[in-house]
Amino acid sequence: MKILWVKAGGLVPPDSGGKIRSYNILRELARRHSVTFFSFYAAHNSDSHPDLRNLFDHVVCVPLRLPPPKSPAEMLDYGLRLFSSEPYSITKYCRPEVRRRLRTPLDEESYDVILCDFMAAAGVIPWDSPTPKILFTHNVEATIWRRHYEVATNPIWKAISRREWRKMEAAELRYLRLADRVLTVSEADRDAFGGFIDPAKLAVIPTGVDVDYFQPMSAEETPNSLVFTGSMDWLPNEDAIVYFSQAILPLIKQQCPEISLAVVGRSPSRKLQALAQTEKSIRLTGWVEDIRPYVARGSICIVPLRIGGGTRLKIFEAMAMSKAVVSTSIGAEGLPVRSGENILLADTPQDFADAVISLLRDPDRRKRLGAAARALVQEKYSWRIVAERFAAILEEAIARPALLGDTEG
DSSP states (O other), rough: OEEEEESSSSSOOSSSSSHHHHHHHHHTTTTTTTEEEEEEEOOOOOGGGGGGGGGGEEEEEEEEEEOTTTTTHHHHHHHHHHTTEEEEEHHOOOOOHHHHHHHHHHHHHHOSSEEEEGGGGGSSOOOOOOOOOOEEOOSSSHHHHHHHHOOOSSHHHHHHHHHHHHHHHHHHHHHHHHHHHEEEHHHHHHHHHTBBGGGGGGEEEEOOTTTTTOOOOOOOOOTEEEEESOOHHHHHHHHHHHHIIIIIHHHHHHHHHTEEEEEESSOOHHHHHHHHHHOTTTTEEEEEESSHHHHHHEEEEEESSOOOOOOHHHHHHHHTTTTEEEEEETTTTTOOOOOOOOEEEEOSHHHHHHHHHHHHHHHHHHHHHHHHHHHHHHHHHHHHHHHHHHHHHHHHHHOGGGSSOOOOO
């Protein structure tokens, strides 16, 4: 196959869930197929995207001058795009210069399939092209914004969240119908989209994990220690830590006053930095080159998310390292896990705290949960297996064009 893969937001370093998923699937596809990778993203120092030419047949990089996240400049940019029918997560990336640059590979080469990676790239895809077009959704983006709206307390942020939720809802519906195939990362996401488009257009790509890279380590656990991993400039992760510190941590401290939490991930916000200054049991690492030693030293991995969509790679990474995981149902949404068998799920502050405390007091149970978790991902969810399914779906879309087309549910 000749694949044109179009992605907003960049691919490397693979330091967020979406990048990790895309990078590993692309790396596996490139072993057997011709991949042209086209990406547009915020310009930054030490840009390693040109190095991807060692991995793919062709690479087109379009660095953009975008305002820093959460800065006054970004608020101004948001205001300038306020009356666009598209959500800001699409308009901030899908600029005229990107559309012009995308014409070059399309004019020079003939592709078997065009892959739109994330909804954020949908604004530049040539949806009227006769080439089969696949929309790879890592989340139900409108659901994320709705959950932001539901938990927001700041009136300005609540208004922004509601506006983005409604715009994203309309955008998702439009692009779902334009795409010839839609890939989701969970059954839940597939069911959510199945109410709007022909279910025959939908297919599920399971979350994977590098089971060779993420393995059990011999590092000694730090007693009474928790670990959370993730990009801390992603708002659901920030909300999770604030929620945990305010609603759950005090309950754990009543039974385990010596508890500690390592928050491992890039770009913690000023809000989180201020929190860590007052709550001494929380430590922010910022960006680290390798999260595995931090996961290995933690007694338990926690995922107290209240907002989110798609699936959390952080859970599969911890499971591959045979670590016990405590998560909310939203945190583990879409993953093939079973509470009490290979993970513990808890949705109220008291239940979450009780689950953590019970595991801290029972190291044998932690080991049993971790061993069952490792067995699950090792058997069924390596990236090689996931990429093989991905390729089969692309090949079907190319071979059976009669099934393609705009159908409404």
